[in-house]
Amino acid sequence: MNRKQRKEVRDIEKLVEDSGRHAAADPARLADHAAVLVRAGDVYRSADRLQEAYAVLTEALDAYRRLDDLPGEMRVLSGMSFVLRAQDRFAEAAECCRRSLDIATGLGWEQMRDALQWRIAAMEAADRAGIDVPDELVKAALHGKPGEDWVYEIDEKRIKGDHAPPEAIIRAWQVGPDRLLTGVVIPNANYRADRKR
Numbered sequence: 486m487n488r489k490q491r492k493e494v495r496d497i498e499k500l501v502e503d504s505g506r507h508a509a510a511d512p513a514r515l516a517d518h519a520a521v522l523v524r525a526g527d528v529y530r531s532a533d534r535l536q537e538a539y540a541v542l543t544e545a546l547d548a549y550r551r552l553d554d555l556p557g558e559m560r561v562l563s564g565m566s567f568v569l570r571a572q573d574r575f576a577e578a579a580e581c582c583r584r585s586l587d588i589a590t591g592l593g594w595e596q597m598r599d600a601l602q603w604r605i606a607a608m609e610a611a612d613r614a615g616i617d618v619p620d621e622l623v624k625a626a627l628h629g630k631p632g633e634d635w636v637y638e639i640d641e642k643r644i645k646g647d648h649a650p651p652e653a654i655i656r657a658w659q660v661g662p663d664r665l666l667t668g669v670v671i672p673n674a675n676y677r678a679d680r681k682r
Contacts, residue, residue: 490532497528501541519548519557526564530571538568559588570608570617579608603627606665613668626660634660652676
C-alpha cells in the first residue's frame with residue numbers, strides 16, 4: 486500500500502467512525518452513514534484490504550435494508566461482488582449479482598439487468614474454471630456467432646499490428662450452445678508470460 490492509499494484509509498476510517506457515531510445518535514442519519522460505508526468499501530478494495538472492504542459493505546447492506554433503499558442495496562451488492570471476485574470467491578460473487586438482478590428487475594432497470602446478466606455469466610464460468618475470466622471474453626462469447634465454439638484470451642502486448650500470433654494466445658475458453666462459457670479452459674503450452682517479444 487502506498488502513502489496515498491494509507492492516508493485515504495486513515496481518512497475513511499475516521500469518517501466511518503464519525504458517521505457511525507452520528508447515525509447512532511440520530512437514526513435519520515443512517516443513510517449518510519451507509520453512503521460512507523460504501524465509500525470505505527471502495528477505499529479498502531483499492532488498497533487490497535479485501536476483508537475490511539467486505540466487512541464495511543456488509544454493514545452498509547444491513548443499513549440500506551433497514552432503510553428499505555433498494556437502489557442502495559443493489560449498489561452495495563455490486564461492490565460486494567467485486568470484492569468477492571478479487572478473492573476468487575466466484576460463486577458468492579455470482580450470488581450477489583443475482584440478488585442485484587432481482588432488484589434491478591423489480592425496479593424495471595433494463596440496462597442494469599443486461600450488465601448484471603453478463604457479470605453472472607462471468608462469475609459462473611470463473612467458478613467452473615477455477616480462475617477469473619476476463620470480462621471481454623464473456624462479452625465475446627455472448628455476442629459470437631453460432632458455431633464459434635471457442636474464445637481466446639490474448640496477451641495484448643504480443644499483438645503485432647492487427648495480427649495475434651499463436652504464442653500471444655494465453656488460453657482458449659470453450660463456448661456452449663447457450664453462448665455462455667462452459668468453464669472448459671485449455672492453456673496454450675506455447676505461451677510464456679515472461680518471454681520477450
